[in-house]
Amino acid sequence: MIHETTIEDCTVRGVRLFDLRHVVDSVRGNLAALEFNQDLPFVPQRIFMTYGIPSESTRGEHAHRQCAQFLICVHGECHLCVDDGENREEFCLNRPTHGVLVPPLVWAREHLHSVDSVLLVLASHPYEPADYIRDYNEFKGMVKEWKSMP
């Protein structure tokens, strides 16, 4: 059975929740797919994966100036908090078909990882340390400035 991609907005600016196109087949196994040009607002330049994360560990805790990301917990489970400086939401990511688009200037935090979690992140830009905003007050200031722009 083929399920087509569905996309939902949420209260956090620009964050979109995807249920990826997938085929469920009890004999051959399952397949989930993402076509970048068709489904995403960017073609990724980089991927990274986090795994073997202790359940008490928190990852993320930053926003990006320019880089957009797409997060899928491809095995196990973790929680993702997103925050645009005004609204905040938390999602449980626990299947390969569930992806979350996080645009620039949205604060993200991952926590409550299961011992077997593997989080796949597709990033719109190469790795660039200067693109990270790691101070929450600086982030709030940038959001305020951004919103006051004509």
Next chain:
Amino acid sequence: MIHETTIEDCTVRGVRLFDLRHVVDSVRGNLAALEFNQDLPFVPQRIFMTYGIPSESTRGEHAHRQCAQFLICVHGECHLCVDDGENREEFCLNRPTHGVLVPPLVWAREHLHSVDSVLLVLASHPYEPADYIRDYNEFKGMVKEWKSMP
């Protein structure tokens, strides 16, 4: 501890074995990364994942005319056979840092999946059914023709 990317060739034409750049950290957890422009000969246009594959099921069993792929078993384990029409090799994929580059005109087959396996595939082209070569004899004929080209 940071491990830089290493890449090895094998006996099958164009197939390359990657150990991805990764950080091992028992407190924060582990991270593996792949920068497309720096590490890969293509920028992927698509990803797909196979999961919940019965151990007796075989996936793949085809080559591509144009599409190159990069395969990572991000959780669990599966075996990958690659065959260029002359040489054949089989690899056990069982960690998020182990990636295999499979160029066009290489036959690939995945089997012996563990119950918890998740195979991530990065593809150089959008999905195109006409790009698949599903008949092994046709594949052998194409390889022969390709090798006889000036």
